[in-house]
Amino acid sequence: xxxxxxxxxxxxxxxxxxxxxxxxxxxxxxxxxxxxxxxxxxxxxxxxxxxxxxxxxxxxxxxxxxxxxxxxxxxxxxxxxxxxxxxxxxxxxxxxxxxxxxxxxxxxxxxxxxxxxxxxxxxxxxxxxxxxxxxxxxxxxxxxxxxxxxxxxxxxxxxxxxxxxxxxxxxxxxxxxxxxxxxxxxxxxxxxxxxxxxxxxxxxxxxxxxxxxxxxxxxxxxxxxxxxxxxxxxxxxxxxxxxxxxxxxxxxxxxxxxxxxxxxxxxxxxxxxxxxxxxxxxxxxxxxxxxxxxxxxxxxxxxxxxxxxxxxxxxxxxxxxxxxxxxxxxxxxxxxxxxxxxxxxxxxxxxxxxxxxxxxxxxxxxxxxxxxxxxxxxxxxxxxxxxxxxxxxxxxxxxxxxxx
Numbered sequence: 001x002x003x004x005x006x007x008x009x010x011x012x013x014x015x016x017x018x019x020x021x022x023x024x025x026x027x028x029x030x031x032x033x034x035x036x037x038x039x040x041x042x043x044x045x046x047x048x049x050x051x052x053x054x055x056x057x058x059x060x061x062x063x064x065x066x067x068x069x070x071x072x073x074x075x076x077x078x079x080x081x082x083x084x085x086x087x088x089x090x091x092x093x094x095x096x097x098x099x100x101x102x103x104x105x106x107x108x109x110x111x112x113x114x115x116x117x118x119x120x121x122x123x124x125x126x127x128x129x130x131x132x133x134x135x136x137x138x139x140x141x142x143x144x145x146x147x148x149x150x151x152x153x154x155x156x157x158x159x160x161x162x163x164x165x166x167x168x169x170x171x172x173x174x175x176x177x178x179x180x181x182x183x184x185x186x187x188x189x190x191x192x193x194x195x196x197x198x199x200x201x202x203x204x205x206x207x208x209x210x211x212x213x214x215x216x217x218x219x220x221x222x223x224x225x226x227x228x229x230x231x232x233x234x235x236x237x238x239x240x241x242x243x244x245x246x247x248x249x250x251x252x253x254x255x256x257x258x259x260x261x262x263x264x265x266x267x268x269x270x271x272x273x274x275x276x277x278x279x280x281x282x283x284x285x286x287x288x289x290x291x292x293x294x295x296x297x298x299x300x301x302x303x304x305x306x307x308x309x310x311x312x313x314x315x316x317x318x319x320x321x322x323x324x325x326x327x328x329x330x331x332x333x334x335x336x337x338x339x340x341x342x343x344x345x346x347x348x349x350x351x352x353x354x355x356x357x358x359x360x361x362x363x364x365x366x367x368x369x370x371x372x373x374x375x376x377x378x379x380x381x382x383x384x385x386x387x388x389x390x391x392x393x394x395x396x397x398x399x400x401x402x403x404x
Contacts, residue, residue, distance in 0.1 A: 010027075012027050021053070025046045032071065036074060036076075037076065041071075041085045044089055045068075045088060047067055048065065048088055051064040051065050051096075068088075068089040069089040069090065069093060071089075072085035072086045072088070083116070087117075087125060087128065090132075093109050094109045097109065098139055103136075103140045107140060111133065113129040114130060117129040117130075123161075127163075131150070131167065134147075143175075144178035147174035150170060151171065154171075165190070168191035169188060172191070177269060177270050182223060184223075185216065185220050185223050188216050189216055192212035192215070196213060200242065206239050207255075210240055210392075211258065211259060213232045214236050214383060216232045217229040217236070233403060240396040240399065241396060244393045255388075256345070259330060260334045263326060263349075263385070266327070266377065266384075267324045267326070268324055268327070290332065293331075296325045296328050300322060303317065303321060311363075315362065315366065316369075319378065322356040323356050323381060325356075326355075326385075327381075330349040330385070333345070333346055347389065350382075350385060353381055353385050356378040357382055357398075360375040360379075382398050383399045
């Protein structure tokens with residue numbers, strides 16, 4: 001009987017009609033005991049893919065992923081497929097525990113993955129494990145430890161690795177949230193300098209350079225380095241003038257995800273948002289973003305009449321809340337939650353950005369923003385958004401008002 005089932009499993013996998021995930025799992029379960037080196041990695045991947053069909057069923061999903069981890073762990077230590085299979089299963093388990101707010105298990109699995117990578121993985125595996133650990137620590141509000149994990153991730157990758165500097169913005173956001181502003185602006189300064197240096201080259205990204213320079217200026221201002229901040233804004237203005245002279249800007253990379261992240265971190269620096277994107281493919285995480293956006297809209301609607309009646313008390317909080325609404329609107333678009341012309345087009349975020357500037361101007365008119373910081377932040381937010389929307393002349397006008 002067992003031989004008959006094994007034959008059927010092999011026949012199914014060799015069929016010209018591709019088997020379903022359920023059929024693959026059935027076949028790999030039957031074949032793995034006899035040929036573990038071949039079929040355990042395949043069983044692991046199939047179980048992880050099958051778990052995507054039961055994302056909101058915690059028990060069923062956990063059972064599938066626990067079996068996937070067991071299948072990977074059962075491979076011989078010398079098998080080259082063992083580490084990739086283990087990391088695939090562990091990554092899926094970490095994601096599940098994060099989505100169901102099981103922070104203890106999330107962190108435990110993240111540390112286990114790092115230990116595994118240290119003992120038997122190369123730099124790429126260790127870098128991936130450290131990023132996953134940083135994600136878990138940040139999700140638990142342990143921003144300083146998360147920053148330290150990202151620092152180590154950069155150290156383990158060779159200087160020529162394409163992704164060695166990929167997470168400098170995340171590192172800066174975590175350092176800022178951890179109360180380490182000097183380190184934060186150094187990390188982001190390195191990121192901005194790299195983008196700015198390459199912005200005018202044929203393969204450069206001037207839109208990203210402008211946004212990076214604006215964000216770097218914010219961090220420098222917060223650290224009391226106003227002269228350097230003014231210099232960063234001047235560099236951003238120079239790139240915007242160059243962009244404004246370009247007739248066809250469609251070839252430029254605009255990275256709407258990065259813009260949404262930047263707006264979120266600028267509006268709420270104590271809660272870095274960069275790591276949210278890893279979970280947007282799941283219904284649970286998407287609902288959390290949608291709930292945040294709905295809550296902000298309701299709070300803005302409630303506070304609006306109060307600010308009109310008593311601006312001295314309520315107008316400043318309304319400006320701050322409106323900035324968060326602008327950022328959340330952009331995040332909702334990139335998370336594929338807010339409907340619009342396309343996920344890459346942040347046009348629906350512009351009306352709330354315009355509203356924030358108008359409220360900040362009203363705050364200034366009432367003499368409630370003596371240093372002009374609220375208006376400056378609102379203008380910088382809109383400048384970043386306009387740059388992403390390929391409207392460099394309008395972005396330059398906002399930046400010039402701030403002092404760019």
